Amino acid sequence: MSNRCSRRPVGRESRIAGDEGGGMPELYDEVGGPDGVRTAVAVLYRRVVADDELAPWFRDVDLDRLQSHQRAFLTAAFGGPHVFGGRGLIEAHAGLAITDAAFDRIVETLMTSLADLGVRHEAVAAVGERLERLRDEVVSA
Numbered sequence: 001m002s003n004r005c006s007r008r009p010v011g012r013e014s015r016i017a018g019d020e021g022g023g024m025p026e027l028y029d030e031v032g033g034p035d036g037v038r039t040a041v042a043v044l045y046r047r048v049v050a051d052d053e054l055a056p057w058f059r060d061v062d063l064d065r066l067q068s069h070q071r072a073f074l075t076a077a078f079g080g081p082h083v084f085g086g087r088g089l090i091e092a093h094a095g096l097a098i099t100d101a102a103f104d105r106i107v108e109t110l111m112t113s114l115a116d117l118g119v120r121h122e123a124v125a126a127v128g129e130r131l132e133r134l135r136d137e138v139v140s141a
């Protein structure tokens, strides 16, 4: 699977469009399946709470919910928005006054974390593009 992907030109939009609705199993595999996702969540979580620009949004959120947020965030990166049960993204973030800068920052933090965990550049870029599509549902300030 990764061979197929690496031979293909990066094809920024078309590659993502081709994955519409079907998730990105190749990405999931690339991070190392469930264990890899767990590691990625832990790394992301540590970086978010240590980041002065992001921490304020999560200060009053308890640890369980915060980790579950990071998991939801990562799942969106890999599997698409259809995986969310419960509240939709707009409703979940309404009233949190999330800025474009904060959105950029958390997406960059995830991308850096994945790169640090050995995920290929093309796959990291694909994650960024997938999350970018959710910007309007999350940013309200």
Ligand code: HEM
Residues within 6 Å of the ligand: 054, 057, 058, 061, 065, 069, 072, 073, 076, 084, 086, 087, 089, 092, 093, 096, 098, 102, 103, 106, 131, 134, 135, 138
């Ligand atoms: C594509 C990006 C994002 C996705 C997919 C996402 C996903 C989610 C989901 C699914 C929830 C609902 C959780 C629930 O109802 O239990 C949520 C809540 C929340 N999100 Fe996000 N989020 C994103 C970006 C952000 C950003 C950029 C911030 C702030 C910098 C943020 C801060 C929060 C906070 C503070 C909550 C409420 C936490 C709680 O009390 O449950 N999110 N997010």
